[in-house]
Amino acid sequence: MSQKVTRRQFLNYSLMGVGSFMAAGIILPMGRFAVDPLFQGEAEGAMITTSIKVDEITEEPTKVDFSFEQQDGWYKSEVTDFAWVYKDGDKLIALSPVCKHLGCTVTWAGDDANPNRFFCPCHNGLYEKNGKNVPGTPPRGPLDQYEVGKSDGFITIGELKPNELVN
Numbered sequence: 688m689s690q691k692v693t694r695r696q697f698l699n700y701s702l703m704g705v706g707s708f709m710a711a712g713i714i715l716p717m718g719r720f721a722v723d724p725l726f727q728g729e730a731e732g733a734m735i736t737t738s739i740k741v742d743e744i745t746e747e748p749t750k751v752d753f754s755f756e757q758q759d760g761w762y763k764s765e766v767t768d769f770a771w772v773y774k775d776g777d778k779l780i781a782l783s784p785v786c787k788h789l790g791c792t793v794t795w796a797g798d799d800a801n802p803n804r805f806f807c808p809c810h811n812g813l814y815e816k817n818g819k820n821v822p823g824t825p826p827r828g829p830l831d832q833y834e835v836g837k838s839d840g841f842i843t844i845g846e847l848k849p850n851e852l853v854n
């Protein structure tokens with residue numbers, strides 16, 4: 688027994704097929720967009736290579752810029768930051784420039800009266816070279832520390848962590 692497909696049925700099937708195909712073409716990318724950040728792997732622990740050579744680093748803290756891509760939900764942006772990096776013997780030390788009082792930026796030797804300390808100009812905060820906050824000034828804790836290393840002769844900066852130099 689032969690089953691004939693009428694012209695009307697053929698048109699219905701064709702339209703349903705094309706419609707489904709078009710709907711999938713629209714819905715699938717939207718679904719992917721909606722859940723995309725959930726599938727993005729975190730690049731935790733990754734070291735960022737800077738443009739500063741290890742040889743340029745001395746025992747005097749030096750400003751070392753670095754930039755990285757930051758994913759904030761669906762928004763991706765390039766963030767530039769810096770660390771204060773110096774040598775302690777053979778060891779590299781990298782400190783965060785963010786003041787532990789209210790988050791201003793500290794500078795090395797920024798105060799003439801304290802040439803060998805970090806200085807925060809917002810409320811006259813002071814830190815020793817290892818990041819220890821000077822008692823009697825506003826900051827209540829030491830500067831955070833970055834993981835620091837070298838790659839092909841250049842300084843690399845990693846994760847921010849609590850200061851391990853201060854007892």
Ligand code: FES
Nearest residue numbers: 786788789807812
């Ligand atoms: S923000 Fe640095 S001392 Fe207040």
